[in-house]
Amino acid sequence: EAGVTQFPSHSVIEKGQTVTLRCDPISGHDNLYWYRRVMGKEIKFLLHFVKESKQDESGMPNNRFLAERTGGTYSTLKVQPAELEDSGVYFCASSQLAGVGETQYFGPGTRLLVL
Amino acid sequence: AQSVTQLGSHVSVSEGALVLLRCNYSSSVPPYLFWYVQYPNQGLQLLLKYTSAATLVKGINGFEAEFKKSETSFHLTKPSAHMSDAAEYFCAVSEKGRRALTFGSGTRLQVQP
Numbered sequence: 232e233a234g235v236t237q238f239p240s241h242s243v244i245e246k247g248q249t250v251t252l253r254c255d256p257i258s259g260h261d262n263l264y265w266y267r268r269v270m271g272k273e274i275k276f277l278l279h280f281v282k283e284s285k286q287d288e289s290g291m292p293n294n295r296f297l298a299e300r301t302g303g304t305y306s307t308l309k310v311q312p313a314e315l316e317d318s319g320v321y322f323c324a325s326s327q328l329a330g331v332g333e334t335q336y337f338g339p340g341t342r343l344l345v346l
Numbered sequence: 347a348q349s350v351t352q353l354g355s356h357v358s359v360s361e362g363a364l365v366l367l368r369c370n371y372s373s374s375v376p377p378y379l380f381w382y383v384q385y386p387n388q389g390l391q392l393l394l395k396y397t398s399a400a401t402l403v404k405g406i407n408g409f410e411a412e413f414k415k416s417e418t419s420f421h422l423t424k425p426s427a428h429m430s431d432a433a434e435y436f437c438a439v440s441e442k443g444r445r446a447l448t449f450g451s452g453t454r455l456q457v458q459p
Contacts, residue, residue: 235389264447289446332397
């Protein structure tokens with residue numbers, strides 16, 4: 232069974248440009264999460280989808296970030312326009328719609344550098 | 347809001363020595379607790395998790411962690427370190443009723459030959 236995949240693995244863009252990150256969860260996983268790790272800091276939650284619906288957006292930093300999950304399969308996270316402080320590693324995770332203490336399976340991350 | 351503290355951003359041990367990575371959380375209500383490991387160029391992999399069952403939790407690769415409510419701790423241990431254990435380790439919690447994970451800042455484990 233394939234794990235969580237993310238594309239691209241690395242992205243280098245200039246301030247003001249737009250970048251779109253993609254996440255393909257494990258097949259059959261209804262829950263999809265986005266997290267971010269800014270250099271030197273802890274991994275922080277961004278948002279949570281259940282199927283195509285946003286369940287929790289409390290971690291989204293500002294309106295420059297837009298996440299979508301059309302059809303409840305893969306998800307995209309768009310940053311527009313990118314700022315220097317957006318640099319970091321963006322992780323996607325997925326889980327089945329299960330009970331408490333669910334296990335979230337993480338992808339390898341997308342390393343974003345904004346110059 | 348929940349917070350997780352991992353003491354020591356870098357820990358170095360000799361091969362065969364005890365591994366002890368510390369994690370403390372802030373909550374009056376015991377949350378769900380997790381340890382994840384990240385090997386170079388890979389995603390986070392679950393080592394073990396505590397979900398209100400036994401306080402001593404055994405995980406993969408010989409790791410275990412003990413939930414101590416009185417100390418609000420969930421330290422990760424392994425009796426004998428292997429070179430392959432070199433990685434970054436993350437402690438995380440989720441509050442009951444919420445799915446989002448709150449992570450500590452990570453501890454990078456180095457194993458010396």
